[in-house]
Amino acid sequence: MxxxxxxxxxxxxxxxxxxxxxxxxxxxxxxxxxxxxxxxxxxxxxxxxxxxxxxxxxxxxxxxxxxxxxxxxxxxxxxxxxxxxxxxxxxxxxxxxxxxxxxxxxxxxxxxxxxxxxxxxxxxxxxxxxxxxxxxxxxxxxxxxxxxxxxxxxIPDMETLSWDASRKSFIPLLQYSDGFQLSPVVLDNYRMSSSRLEEFLNSKTNQGYHITEGPGVVLLKTDHGLLHNASSPIRYNWAEGRFMLSINKESTAFSxxxxxxxxxxxxxxxxxxxxxxxxxxxxxxxxxxxxxxxxxxxxxxxxxxxxxxxxxxxxxxxxxx
Incomplete structure (x- = not known):
């Protein structure tokens, strides 16, 4: 940054x-x-x-x-x-x-x-x-x-302050083809299937997410790309230069x-x-x-x-x- x-x-x-x-x-x-x-x-x-x-x-x-x-x-x-x-x-x-x-x-x-x-x-x-x-x-x-x-x-940039890996609040999105890859651990964090996670995220925002599973990976695509200031649990970590997905699904500030x-x-x-x-x-x-x-x-x-x-x-x- x-x-x-x-x-x-x-x-x-x-x-x-x-x-x-x-x-x-x-x-x-x-x-x-x-x-x-x-x-x-x-x-x-x-x-x-x-x-x-x-x-x-x-x-x-x-x-x-x-x-x-x-x-x-x-x-x-x-x-x-x-x-x-x-x-x-x-x-x-x-x-x-x-x-x-x-x-x-x-x-x-x-x-x-x-x-x-x-x-x-x-x-x-x-x-x-x-x-x-x-x-x-x-x-x-x-x-x-x-x-x-x-x-x-x-705020994803704040995670560098945590020394406890179990307290992580975000999962990074890795650029892949015309979308993003996420670790499959995201489904465990949310306790949801990929289809349920897609439904849940779309209910929290107007971005339009599409989620599928590949071999050892979860794939995410959006209708209009990702925005830095969206009403969304996907936020930009400027220190790391990438978007990240919040896993705090019960948070009142989630989106x-x-x-x-x-x-x-x-x-x-x-x-x-x-x-x-x-x-x-x-x-x-x-x-x-x-x-x-x-x-x-x-x-x-x-x-x-x-x-x-x-x-x-x-x-x-x-x-x-």
Whole structure:
């Protein structure tokens, strides 16, 4: 995975009013928005400013003390997502309710608090709900609760932190002909036949999976290729450069797009860094449990990976390529 300060190099063409205007007009035409050309001119600078602001946040996070990195990372992510929303809705934000975070967490932590057991709860309005519905066409997430442990287990790059092979949460997909190979152990993990696994995965996503068995291997094909930001249990491990299938079939976050995972975790960490000063300082000084390495690893991964995921969405997945 590239270093944090390299991850905005791909965005360079966007830092031009003419290039961003053409891009936005293309987006608005696809959405069949009236006066697409005029609105693209109106929004090209706000679009650029969101990207520039995000770049500044992420660059500062990379060189800042760990104590304030969660705050900078979260606001960098928020700025990138607002740029994405401008490609869908030229009038964003249409109301102040959309400026809220869209997530809440327990403000005062209990004694013996553990980050991995902490939860966030989604709300009816706000940025999280807006990106869920407009970027990923996911509705009815209001009131859902997610633990940090559940969310972290759905990020494949986090697996390098586990020294216990029995705790693996993903199985790699190996490129093969016009599809992918998986180890047959996947059927044992899911406790399903290949036909039942195909049915199960298709019920969790709109990607269209086709699964068959070969000699000592499970073969997977898709209707439209694999996406980095799909509502799917197949996620991209940037560190290893390949897609991987989650085996956490009971997880409430099993098919959430990875950007939503990063948003929920980053939001909670930013709240802790801002308001739970005593616990946060103690964690950084004493490193008492698995919370510390998980948080450090997540921040490193998220700061590097989020700009890449957003770029994939903007340049490819925005138009269904």
């Amino acid at each position: 590239p270093e944090n300060n390299d991850n905005f190099n791909k965005y360079t063409p966007f830092f031009s009013a003419s290039s961003s205007q053409i891009f936005l007009q293309k987006c608005y035409n696809r959405e069949k928005i009236a006066d697409a050309e005029m609105k693209s001119y109106e929004n090209c600078y706000p679009f650029i400013y969101h990207l520039e602001h995000a770049k500044t946040y992420y660059l500062q996070a990379a060189i800042s003390p760990l104590s304030i990195q969660p705050i900078l990372s979260f606001y960098g992510l928020a700025q990138l997502l607002k740029a994405c929303l401008l490609t869908i809705d030229p009038n964003y934000p249409e109301s102040t309710s959309l400026l809220a975070h869209g997530v809440t967490t327990r403000k005062r932590k209990k004694q013996q608090y553990e980050f991995l057991k902490d939860e966030v709860k989604t709300q009816k309005n706000g940025l999280f709900t807006c990106i869920s519905e407009k970027m990923f066409h996911i509705k009815h997430l209001e009131g859902e609760k997610y633990s940090m442990d559940t969310l972290l287990k759905e 959430l797009p990875e950007l939503l995972l990063h948003y929920l975790i980053s939001y909670n960490l930013s709240i802790i860094a801002r308001y739970e000063t005593e616990w946060w300082a103690e964690l950084l000084k004493t490193m008492p449990n698995d919370d510390y390495p998980c948080i450090v690893q997540f921040l490193k991964i998220s700061q590097a990976k989020v700009p890449l995921l957003i770029f994939e969405w903007l340049k490819s997945e925005r138009f269904g390529f």
